[in-house]
Amino acid sequence: MLKNSISYGHIIQVANAVGSYLVGLVYVDQPGLVEEGKGYFLALKNESFISLKPILQEQPENPLINTVSEAMKEPIWADVSGSDTFVCRLLKNSMHPNAFVIYAASQSEKLTDVEYREITISNQAITMEPVSDKMHDLLIGESPTSLLRKPIWYNSDSELFALEAMSQKGLELYFNVTKLQASLVRGEITEAQFESLVYAEGGYYHPDPIYMKYVEKIDELGLLDEWHDHLSIDDYEERNFYLNQVVEGLNS
Numbered sequence: 408m409l410k411n412s413i414s415y416g417h418i419i420q421v422a423n424a425v426g427s428y429l430v431g432l433v434y435v436d437q438p439g440l441v442e443e444g445k446g447y448f449l450a451l452k453n454e455s456f457i458s459l460k461p462i463l464q465e466q467p468e469n470p471l472i473n474t475v476s477e478a479m480k481e482p483i484w485a486d487v488s489g490s491d492t493f494v495c496r497l498l499k500n501s502m503h504p505n506a507f508v509i510y511a512a513s514q515s516e517k518l519t520d521v522e523y524r525e526i527t528i529s530n531q532a533i534t535m536e537p538v539s540d541k542m543h544d545l546l547i548g549e550s551p552t553s554l555l556r557k558p559i560w561y562n563s564d565s566e567l568f569a570l571e572a573m574s575q576k577g578l579e580l581y582f583n584v585t586k587l588q589a590s591l592v593r594g595e596i597t598e599a600q601f602e603s604l605v606y607a608e609g610g611y612y613h614p615d616p617i618y619m620k621y622v623e624k625i626d627e628l629g630l631l632d633e634w635h636d637h638l639s640i641d642d643y644e645e646r647n648f649y650l651n652q653v654v655e656g657l658n659s
Contacts, residue, residue: 408448409459412436415563416455416528418509419538419546419554422521426514428479429493430551432560432570433528434505441497441507443574444478448487449495449511451535455528463494475510475572476552486515491535499575502562502637508555508570529563558640569643571636578636583608589626592619620653 418431435441435457446463450456463485478496485494495511518524521537523546538546545559552572560568571578584605591601625631625646638646 410456411440411447411459412531413455413457413528414505414530416509416526417561418451418526418528420516420518420524420526421546421551421554422518422523426512427516427518428510428512428551429495429526430475430508430510430555430572431526432500432562432568433497433507433509434503434563435497435507436505438499438505438507441499443498443576444496446483446485446494446496449493449509450489451491451493451526451528451533452489454531455533457495457497474552474577475508475555476550478510479512479551484512486513491516498571498573500570500636502568506562508572510551510555510572558638558643567640569638569640573636575636580608585622586631588619588622589631592623592626617650617654620656621650624649624653 413433413435416431416433418429418433420427420429437459440459441447441457442461445461447460448458448462463483475498487494493511493513493516495509497507497509500506500508523538523543524535525538525542527534542559545557546554549557555570555572558567558569560570562568573581587596587601587604587608590596591598596604622631628649630646
């Protein structure tokens with residue numbers, strides 16, 4: 408099998424009712440050959456790599472807006488023989504030219520002794536061990552998308568980041584719809600115009616008063632145009648602080 412080696416990776420494997428899934432961050436040696444959303448063979452044993460070419464072409468029904476959690480529920484996964492092998496999918500991330508969010512689901516790869524396993528890859532050296540008690544508390548009850556959006560992912564320089572769980576096209580759509588929400592909050596467009604523009608973008612209208620207030624807040628602070636597919640821990644905590652302010656204001 409032709410290989411696209413993984414030079415760095417920080418991955419968490421999670422046990423579930425049917426097997427396990429994994430999510431995380433990887434750097435691959437040949438990023439230009441990766442197609443978002445398509446299924447690649449993933450090996451995490453004596454060496455770490457994905458197949459050079461996809462082995463599954465199927466994509467989620469609407470790959471532009473599906474998150475990783477939604478993709479996990481689609482009938483687009485297959486088990487492969489051999490321990491610590493998966494069919495994975497990848498999403499480009501702009502933090503590094505070789506960086507991708509990786510996600511996979513498997514019925515055959517089960518965790519028997521632990522609920523969560525942390526996998527790190529550095530220069531082809533792979534370590535697999537149970538997560539720390541502190542990490543365990545952060546992971547309990549979280550969906551795959553929620554896990555990625557927590558600032559628990561180390562890059563190759565040991566810096567912590569939160570990761571977005573959408574394709575680049577999906578993230579662009581999400582960002583455009585968020586900017587339209589800001590225009591609606593500022594009174595620059597009517598609700599009818601907002602709905603029409605959202606549908607024209609290819610999105611859907613799902614009003615959320617908390618999120619609308621949050622959009623208003625970050626727009627006032629000039630943070631709306633700084634939306635990225637990854638956030639440093641400081642940026643994450645700043646946005647979380649403003650979100651908590653909005654929630655407390657609505658509940659007071």
